[in-house]
Amino acid sequence: MLEDILKNIVEMEEHEAINKAKEYLEGGGDPQKLLEVCRDAMGEVGKRFEQGEYFLSELILGGEIFKGIMEFTLPKIKSGSVQKIGKIVLGTVKEDVHNIGKDIFKVFAEASGFEVIDIGIDTPEEKFVEAVKEHKPDIVGMSCLITAGVTSMKKTVDKLKEAGLRDGIKIIIGGGRVDESVKEYAGADAWADDAAKGVRLCKQLLDWRVD
Amino acid sequence: MVSNAKELAGKRYARIMAAINLEEPDRVPLRGFGGDIIPAYSGITQHEFCYDYEKAIKAIEKFLTDFQFDWAGSGITGLDGRVFSVAFSEYPDIAANTTFITGPMHDALGDKYYRYPGREISEDASPQFIGGTFMEADEYDQLIEDPVKFVAETVLPRACRNLETPRQAMATMVRLGVEFARYGAAGREIGAITAKLGYPSIPMGGAYAPLDIIGDFLRGIENVLLDIRRYPDKVKKAAEALVEPIVNYALSYKQRGLKWVMIPLHLNEYLSPKLYKEFYWPTLKEVILRLADEGMKAQVFFEGRHDAHLETILELPKGWGIAYFEKTDVVKAKKVLEGHTCVMGGIPMSLIVGGTPEKIEEYVKNLLEQVKPGGGFILSANVGNAPRETPIENITALIEAVEKYG
Ligand code: B12
Numbered sequence: 001m002l003e004d005i006l007k008n009i010v011e012m013e014e015h016e017a018i019n020k021a022k023e024y025l026e027g028g029g030d031p032q033k034l035l036e037v038c039r040d041a042m043g044e045v046g047k048r049f050e051q052g053e054y055f056l057s058e059l060i061l062g063g064e065i066f067k068g069i070m071e072f073t074l075p076k077i078k079s080g081s082v083q084k085i086g087k088i089v090l091g092t093v094k095e096d097v098h099n100i101g102k103d104i105f106k107v108f109a110e111a112s113g114f115e116v117i118d119i120g121i122d123t124p125e126e127k128f129v130e131a132v133k134e135h136k137p138d139i140v141g142m143s144c145l146i147t148a149g150v151t152s153m154k155k156t157v158d159k160l161k162e163a164g165l166r167d168g169i170k171i172i173i174g175g176g177r178v179d180e181s182v183k184e185y186a187g188a189d190a191w192a193d194d195a196a197k198g199v200r201l202c203k204q205l206l207d208w209r210v211d
Numbered sequence: 212m213v214s215n216a217k218e219l220a221g222k223r224y225a226r227i228m229a230a231i232n233l234e235e236p237d238r239v240p241l242r243g244f245g246g247d248i249i250p251a252y253s254g255i256t257q258h259e260f261c262y263d264y265e266k267a268i269k270a271i272e273k274f275l276t277d278f279q280f281d282w283a284g285s286g287i288t289g290l291d292g293r294v295f296s297v298a299f300s301e302y303p304d305i306a307a308n309t310t311f312i313t314g315p316m317h318d319a320l321g322d323k324y325y326r327y328p329g330r331e332i333s334e335d336a337s338p339q340f341i342g343g344t345f346m347e348a349d350e351y352d353q354l355i356e357d358p359v360k361f362v363a364e365t366v367l368p369r370a371c372r373n374l375e376t377p378r379q380a381m382a383t384m385v386r387l388g389v390e391f392a393r394y395g396a397a398g399r400e401i402g403a404i405t406a407k408l409g410y411p412s413i414p415m416g417g418a419y420a421p422l423d424i425i426g427d428f429l430r431g432i433e434n435v436l437l438d439i440r441r442y443p444d445k446v447k448k449a450a451e452a453l454v455e456p457i458v459n460y461a462l463s464y465k466q467r468g469l470k471w472v473m474i475p476l477h478l479n480e481y482l483s484p485k486l487y488k489e490f491y492w493p494t495l496k497e498v499i500l501r502l503a504d505e506g507m508k509a510q511v512f513f514e515g516r517h518d519a520h521l522e523t524i525l526e527l528p529k530g531w532g533i534a535y536f537e538k539t540d541v542v543k544a545k546k547v548l549e550g551h552t553c554v555m556g557g558i559p560m561s562l563i564v565g566g567t568p569e570k571i572e573e574y575v576k577n578l579l580e581q582v583k584p585g586g587g588f589i590l591s592a593n594v595g596n597a598p599r600e601t602p603i604e605n606i607t608a609l610i611e612a613v614e615k616y617g
Contacts, residue, residue, distance in 0.1 A: 012440065014440065014441070052519075054483065055480075055481060055482055055483040055486070055519070056436075056480065056481040056482075057436045057439065057440075057481045057482055057483065057486060058483065060433055060436050060437065060481075061436070061437060061440055064437060095336060095337065097326075097339055097341050100432060100433060103433075147560045147561055147564055147594070147596075147597075147598050148247065148337060148598040148599070150561065150564065150565065150598075151598070151600055176515065176538070177561065179561070181561065181565055182561060182565070185565050
């Protein structure tokens with residue numbers, strides 16, 4: 001059954017995936033196991049995307065199926081027993097209102113075990129600073145789809161430095177308008193213009209925390 | 212006033228046309244950009260640039276005087292209004308007026324599609340198209356049945372606060388008409404300025420990919436992508452139904468004597484080749500072909516990465532128009548489309564904003580070595596909007612590099 005669910009998610013069979021997941025839980029299945037299977041499925045979707053087999057529409061539908069299953073699965077898992085591997089504060093930068101890429105990255109990060117605090121779009125620098133103070137994340141993620149947002153990222157990093165918070169976090173930037181030179185310019189630690197790679201990099205950034 | 216304006220314009224025109232006709236021009240033409248840098252360069256706010264046409268025209272004149280591209284790419288700011296053009300598509304004298312919705316038109320409509328500086332956002336922010344969801348999934352049948360009626364009578368009253376009731380709509384339309392006249396006059400004034408500065412005139416109208424009308428203005432991008440999976444037949448039929456009004460709207464430009472339409476694409480990058488060929492391309496292709504039958508050419512802006520769909524362009528007749536690329540590698544695109552389609556693009560805006568004059572010269576030299584031979588190429592920044600912090604010396608460096616290596 002779990003194997004079927006995995007296959008249905010990966011093959012984008014929304015109805016089958018959701019119905020079987022419901023059936024599985026109603027039949028006394030273990031929600032924790034279901035969660036793990038869904039995560040594996042999302043990992044596979046991300047992999048296919050990185051390999052050029054899947055496109056953005058598959059990432060969005062995959063995310064939609066995942067969210068659909070989580071809606072009735074998460075409440076069945078004892079709070080506290082869901083292991084989080086790290087915490088990310090995520091927002092689209094000031095002057096930029098594109099949210100789709102950020103939302104896809106969020107689902108994939110959550111599916112691989114991160115807790116993600118989404119602070120929205122067109123996010124002022126100060127809001128990032130406040131969110132870091134409040135949530136004490138391991139990683140700050142900034143999404144940027146317009147060239148004007150590049151300056152916003154730099155300003156945000158500068159504000160985090162001024163507030164003395166920069167050394168306690170890692171910063172990853174993403175979205176269609178970032179690359180190595182933008183990373184350098186903004187003063188971030190990593191960049192990704194694809195969600196699956198972004199999640200992989202976030203896991204690597206966590207290793208730094210252990211040292 | 213440039214003393215030899217006419218001659219200069221003629222030379223530039225021939226240069227651009229040679230590239231479009233897949234020939235080798237005297238030098239590779241450079242298409243200009245504009246956007247946020249224009250008000251910044253003149254020290255006026257975005258609000259002034261969007262609402263005070265007199266100031267805006269002066270700022271545009273200053274920018275175009277100081278930065279001489281081959282093809283002027285600057286105008287009064289307006290945001291995509293193709294959904295209104297669909298609604299007006301039965302009235303060729305009106306439909307073209309809403310290709311772009313300016314700040315004052317936005318005020319008249321009270322719409323939820325846009326945010327303008329000094330209104331919903333700060334005086335110095337760049338104007339924003341934000342879109343939204345103004346149609347439910349169970350309304351596809353109405354869209355298919357009569358797209359113009361559905362858009363005009365159901366969608367727009369939801370999307371525009373000032374079109375909610377018929378009497379509001381009456382007043383709104385009168386105000387909108389006044390703004391059409393003001394915008395038209397400003398456009399003619401800019402036309403006169405560009406002519407006296409020696410820029411050629413290649414006026415462009417508009418068309419749109421049918422599925423993008425649904426994504427950008429009716430259902431929202433994410434919803435339409437999910438709809439493709441959930442209600443594939445309805446989405447397909449709806450896109451087909453929109454071909455007719457889009458073609459009618461685009462042809463209204465023909466009546467005005469224009470030969471070109473501009474089509475920016477949005478959903479292309481999201482779709483796998485399979486979905487692209489099934490849901491997006493057939494209706495876009497039909498729009499382009501029907502306009503070609505009427506003697507009109509298209510400049511299609513392939514936003515994002517179009518790599519996976521490049522070959523489909525070869526299905527269009529040779530010389531159909533200009534393929535403008537954003538993130539697709541233009542060297543690769545030119546190889547695929549050589550002798551078939553004029554390719555435009557090549558300069559990342561991030562390089563102009565974050566690079567140095569030396570880096571820009573180096574980049575242009577390298578790129579031109581690869582794309583110049585054989586002609587059929589127009590150099591352009593990969594987007595038309597330069598942010599306000601764009602270093603002036605980098606714009607000059609770009610123009611000089613093209614003069615040197617083009
Ligand atoms: C869809 C779209 C819109 C939609 C947005 C809908 C929405 N709710 O998000 C609408 C129509 C509303 C829109 C509006 C505008 N847009 Co727009 N838009 C696009 C378009 C076509 C696709 C963007 C997108 O969603 N891509 C898909 C997502 C999934 O990709 P992505 O963001 O790269 O995300 C992936 C990765 O990068 C990564 N990722 C994303 N975020 C993060 C974050 C982290 C931390 C990590 C690790 C990874 C990560 O994961 C994702 C999945 O792999 C692009 C062109 C293009 N194809 O890129 C233009 C584009 C981005 N838009 C552009 C512009 C100019 C605008 C407007 C300013 C237009 C205007 N004048 O009004 C307005 C926005 C106003 C503003 N200030 O922001 C320009 C930007 C140009 C530039 N270089 O500055 C583009 C490039 C189009 C163009 N070529 O002109 N747009």
